[in-house]
Amino acid sequence: MSQSFLIKPEIASGTMIDNRYIIQQLLGHGGLGRTYLAFDTRRFNEACVLKEFAPTGSGENxxxxxxxxxxxEAKILHHLEHPQIPRFLACFExxxxxxxxxxFVDGKTYSALLRERQNQGRAFSEGEVIQWLKNLLPVLEYVHQHNIIHRDISPDNIMLPEGKxxxxxxDFGVGKQIADLNEGSNAYHMTFVGKMSLVGKVGYAPREQISLGLCSPSSDLYALGVTAVVLLTGRDPSxxxxxxxxxxxxxxYTNVSNDFAQxxxxxxxxxxKQRYQSSKQVLAELQRLGQPQVIPQSTILDLPTTVIANPSQAGARGYSHNQDPETIVSSPISSSQKQQTPEIKPQTQPQQSSLNPAFIQRCQQELAYYIGPIASLVVEETLAETPHVSPYQFVEFLAAEIADAAAAFEFRKRLFS
Structure with a gap:
C-alpha cells in the first residue's frame, strides 16, 4: 500500500463505499480521521456513522x-454492548x-444543548446535572469493567438522543484498553499510554494524561467532572x-449545595490518588445528597454533651469553627430533671432579611469553605441580629469570623468579584 493512504481527500456526498454505504455528509474530523453520515443500502437505507481512519503523516511507521x-477500536467497540453506547456494526478496508x-445517534451533543441554554441566558441546573451524572456513571462503570478508558469525555462526546x-x-476512537485493571494489587493502578498516542481534549483531560500519558478510571472521572461544571456554569474550562x-x-460562576460542591x-x-477511584464511589456519594445524617441512639447516649435545646439559638460565635454542628445534641434528661426544668416559651418569629436568598446561600457556601459546617450557624445568627443589613455589611460580618486575614480577603473577593 502506498503512502498516499494517509492523505486521501474528503469523500464527496453521494459516493458509495464498499458497494454498500452511500455518503451523505461530513459530520466531523480530527487528528485520526473523519466521520460521515451514511445510508446502508443493505439495511433499507438505514442511517449509520462511517468513521474513516486517516491521520495525517507519512511513512510506514x-x-x-x-x-x-x-x-x-474495532476490537473495543465489538465488545461493548450497552444501550447508552452506539452499536458497532462493521469494519472494513x-x-x-x-x-x-x-x-447513528439521532440527537444533539451536550455542547449544542448548552449553546441553546446560553442563548436563553441560562445553563444547566444543579438538579439536572446531578441526574445527568447518575445517568452517565453506570455507563462509565460498564466501560471500565471492560478494561477500557474512554480518555476523551467532553460535552462534544456525550449526546442526548431525540425523544429520550x-x-x-x-467516540471511543481514543479508547484505551488497560491490562488487569480489576486484578492489580495497586488500587491506583495506571497505564502508560506513550507520548505518540496522547489524546484527550485540553481543559478536560487531567494533567497526568496530557503531560505524562498516564490514564486510569479516575482520569475519565476527572473529565466527567470538568464536563459537569461546564454544564453548570456555561463557561469553557479555561x-x-x-x-x-x-x-x-x-x-x-454558579451556586450549588455544599455537598454537591464537595x-x-x-x-x-x-x-x-485524591479523586474517586470508581464510578460506583461517585454514585454512592450522589445518592446520599440531601439525605439527613442520623446519629445512632447508642452513640447519642454515650456522648458527654451539654444540653442545648436548639443549636441555632446558642449563638454561632460561641463555638469553635472546627466543631461539627451535627454533634450538638440533647443529652438524656431524667424525670426529676424534667420537673425542675422551666418551661421554655416559644420565641417570636425573626424578622425577614432584606438580602437576596440566593446571595445568602452563596455567602454560606463560600464561608463553609473557610470555617466548615459551622458557617450555617454563623449566617443564621448574623441574619437574626441584623435582618436589614446591606450585602457589603453582611459579607464584612462573615469575614470577621475567618481568623486568617489573607483568607478573609479572599472570601470578600470571591463574593464581590
Missing amino acids: ALEKCRNLFKR GDGRLFLVQE NLPVLI FLMDQYSLEWRWHF VLDKLLADTP
Whole structure:
C-alpha cells in the first residue's frame, strides 16, 4: 500500500463505499480521521456513522500505527454492548482507506444543548446535572469493567438522543484498553499510554494524561467532572481555572449545595490518588445528597454533651469553627430533671432579611469553605441580629469570623468579584 493512504481527500456526498454505504455528509474530523453520515443500502437505507481512519503523516511507521489504532477500536467497540453506547456494526478496508461502521445517534451533543441554554441566558441546573451524572456513571462503570478508558469525555462526546432522556457516550476512537485493571494489587493502578498516542481534549483531560500519558478510571472521572461544571456554569474550562495557581474557580460562576460542591471538587482533584477511584464511589456519594445524617441512639447516649435545646439559638460565635454542628445534641434528661426544668416559651418569629436568598446561600457556601459546617450557624445568627443589613455589611460580618486575614480577603473577593 502506498503512502498516499494517509492523505486521501474528503469523500464527496453521494459516493458509495464498499458497494454498500452511500455518503451523505461530513459530520466531523480530527487528528485520526473523519466521520460521515451514511445510508446502508443493505439495511433499507438505514442511517449509520462511517468513521474513516486517516491521520495525517507519512511513512510506514505512520501507516502501521493507523492500522493498529483501527484494529484496536474495532476490537473495543465489538465488545461493548450497552444501550447508552452506539452499536458497532462493521469494519472494513477499501480504496486505500480504513472504515468503522457504527449506529447513528439521532440527537444533539451536550455542547449544542448548552449553546441553546446560553442563548436563553441560562445553563444547566444543579438538579439536572446531578441526574445527568447518575445517568452517565453506570455507563462509565460498564466501560471500565471492560478494561477500557474512554480518555476523551467532553460535552462534544456525550449526546442526548431525540425523544429520550438518557445520555449516550460516543467516540471511543481514543479508547484505551488497560491490562488487569480489576486484578492489580495497586488500587491506583495506571497505564502508560506513550507520548505518540496522547489524546484527550485540553481543559478536560487531567494533567497526568496530557503531560505524562498516564490514564486510569479516575482520569475519565476527572473529565466527567470538568464536563459537569461546564454544564453548570456555561463557561469553557479555561475560564474556570486560575491561570496562575491552576486551581479550579468554578464556584464563582454558579451556586450549588455544599455537598454537591464537595463531590465535584473531589472529581476535579489534581492528584489521581485524591479523586474517586470508581464510578460506583461517585454514585454512592450522589445518592446520599440531601439525605439527613442520623446519629445512632447508642452513640447519642454515650456522648458527654451539654444540653442545648436548639443549636441555632446558642449563638454561632460561641463555638469553635472546627466543631461539627451535627454533634450538638440533647443529652438524656431524667424525670426529676424534667420537673425542675422551666418551661421554655416559644420565641417570636425573626424578622425577614432584606438580602437576596440566593446571595445568602452563596455567602454560606463560600464561608463553609473557610470555617466548615459551622458557617450555617454563623449566617443564621448574623441574619437574626441584623435582618436589614446591606450585602457589603453582611459579607464584612462573615469575614470577621475567618481568623486568617489573607483568607478573609479572599472570601470578600470571591463574593464581590
